[in-house]
Amino acid sequence: MSAIETEDLRKRYGDLQALKGVSLEVDEGEFFGLLGPNGAGKTTFINILVGLVKKSGGEARVFGYDVEDDYREARDAIGLAPQEFNVDRFFPIREVLVHKAGYHGVPKDVAEERADEALRTVGIYDKRDTRFHWLSGGMKRRFMLARAMVTDPDLLILDEPTAGVDVQLRHDLWEIITRMNEEGTTVLLTTHYIEEAERLCDRVGILDEGEVVEVSSPDELMSRGTDTVRVTLAGEIDAVPSALNGKVNGGADADGYEARVEDGELVVETRNAGATLAEVMRALDDAGHDVVDVEMSRTSLEEIFVEVTRDHGDVTRAPEGDA
């Protein structure tokens, strides 16, 4: 069964079409990243799933439950850590967690156990009698995750859970979320940190201006980029060795690569540096060159992300009748 399934999901705020027909499927147990520039519609998508925003059209289901017709069942399956802090400021945080679990139908004694466990997991158990208000910024982020997990949800939705936190805390939060996913919880994560998506997610969906422009694994996305191999030789070379010249096919595509001489060094652009390198080294050796140094660089996921959303913009924002 799918954890999340949307078909042609639409949302209009006045004149603004924030979601323009989003069809997405997230499998049970998957770690799915939703990426997109500011205003792409990520929070709107999440808010429809949790019943905070009413859809204008299309379908949205969580574990088969319609998010509007079967609101209670769908909502009880979700643990949400929203982007904005929206926590009761008058109660100690442990009580906030107990109330939260109770609201979702968890009996009081179990709720209390879960609250303690969640606070321990995120490392702020010793602050259990403190009000949210008095926590540090990092502790607040930890608490948001504790609150999302206290109902033991099948689907964890995290809207930029690590925004503005330091590297250490980010890694701590990653570890906790990864463990939950390994134990079977489906995770939907939105983030602006591409590295986060690359490290954590099985698949990422890129949303741009209310439309899904791409769904693939981080690896698949990375393989779209071009790797550059720069080889420094003992002496300068003035021409690409003929064995490599034969591979030039007008650009670096899946089957080939493009080699050129730049400042006396050999530069090869390829889809896959690992696969190409051996061939390049053999060709240089056969041509009698001594290799002094090899430097490889990959296009980052960040660059690919920028490219994908820019290309989408070129199409959707092109004036009518324009090619």
Ligand SMILES: Nc1ncnc2c1ncn2[C@@H]1O[C@H](COP(=O)(O)OP(=O)(O)OP(=O)(O)O)[C@@H](O)[C@H]1O
């Ligand atoms: N309640 C609202 N009323 C009017 N417009 C809204 C409302 N909520 C969101 N929008 C608009 O809908 C669009 C999508 O917003 P949304 O918050 O879903 O984007 P996002 O991808 O989450 O952005 P960010 O990465 O900045 O959080 C934006 O243009 C936003 O201004």
